[in-house]
Amino acid sequence: MIAIFTVALAAGAASALMFASISSGAAISLPLAYFAPLPLMVVGLGWGPVAAAVGGIAATGAMAIVLGWSHSIGFGLAVFLPAVWLGHLALLGRPVATTALVGNPTDLEWYPVDRILVWIVVIAILLATAILLVFGTDAQSIAETVRQLLREAMRGTDGNLTAEQIDQFAKLFAFLAPVALPVNVIFWLTLNLWLAARVARTSGRFHRPWPDLRSVALPPITLVIMATAIAFCFVGGTVAMFATVIAMALLLAYAIVGFAVLHILTLSASNRVFWLASTYVLMFLFSGLILLMTALGIADAVFGLRQRYLQTRPPPLPAE
Known part of the structure; x- marks a missing residue:
């Protein structure tokens, strides 16, 4: 128990220092x-969500004392709560119905x-919405808030931004x-969760089988929600601003599904590793190409590309 408590506090301190x-x-x-x-996700996946919660609470309290409540609230909402909740979900499991009937709880449905x-x-939608509401409720109010912040930052300094440049930056930000x-x-949380799972698995503390990420999909209702959000953009x-947040979040989610489709x-x-690596490099260099992955993910949701491919040419599925 003392060892787990020490690991939790160390992870909380590391997360707090990185955020601060x-x-x-x-x-x-x-x-x-x-x-x-x-760090909190690694502890959550390796030592359990309670350990991650202990580290997160300690880090949030320490940050409130040292840096103030604004930093503490930001850390709690953006780092602590998502890390603990996602780690908790990743370790959720229940006995499979057939094994539960015979009293063998070893086979779990994760x-x-x-x-x-x-x-x-x-x-991502909740965090993005909360951040935007700090600046304003629509594009005009957000731009005005940014203008005021920039003018205050320029006052009494050597800043040489003109009023026109400040106005252009404010509109661009909005x-x-x-x-x-x-x-x-979404990219930030997904990458951190994947890395945390890899670290926990390498250390031998990942207590669930490694999932087949190539089978990831979104429920059909998300297509309807995304199309509705795009229309309201x-x-x-204010409605357009919130709709844009929802639409962009779902578009990136379908891009993630698109990468899973590509792996199938x-x-x-031939030279599969080369082509996959080249695709990832191109997506990193030219972010606009991510729309191709989004289209692939949506096409799979509509036409079942992965299912059709595996039915017509069923190859062995090597572990990745």
Whole structure:
């Protein structure tokens, strides 16, 4: 128990320091803050969600004392709660119905990766919406808030931004924020959870079988929600801002599904590793190409591409 408590506190301290480093303004602080959920997720997957909660509560309290409540609330909402909740979901399991009837609880049905992805999307929508509401309720109010912040930052400094440049930046921020925020949160949480699971598995403390990530899918209702959100993006005002957040979150979720589809459709391809690696590199260099993966994920949801491929050319599925 003492060892688990020590590990939990160490993970909480690491997460808090990584998150707080963003206030230093150093170049390395941004990637450090990006991976702030990782220590808590590793502890949650390896030692259980209670240990992650203990570390997170200690880190949140310490941050409130040292840096103030604003940093503490930001850490709690953006790092602590998502890390503990996603780690809890990843370890949820229940006896399979057939084995439960015969009294053998060793075979467990684990919480589906599909639903974990849905939860990541929900968390991203809530976080992005909360951040946007801090600035305003629509594009105009957000732009005005950014203008005021920039003017105050420029006052009494050597800043040489003109009024026109401040206005352009404010409008650009108001336009891009509803698009970029949910995308970044989904990528950030998904990457941290995957890395945490890899670390826990390598250390031998990952207590569930490694899931087949190539089978990840979204429920059919998400297509309806996404299409509705895209339609409301053209209404304007607060509704359009919220609709943009939802639409972008679901579009990226389907891009993740698209990568899973690609891993299935290339099973029989020669030089498969080269083509997959090239695809990932191109997506990283030209982020706009992620729309191709989104289209592939949507096409699979509509036409069942993976199921058709495996039925017509059933290859062996090697573990990845």
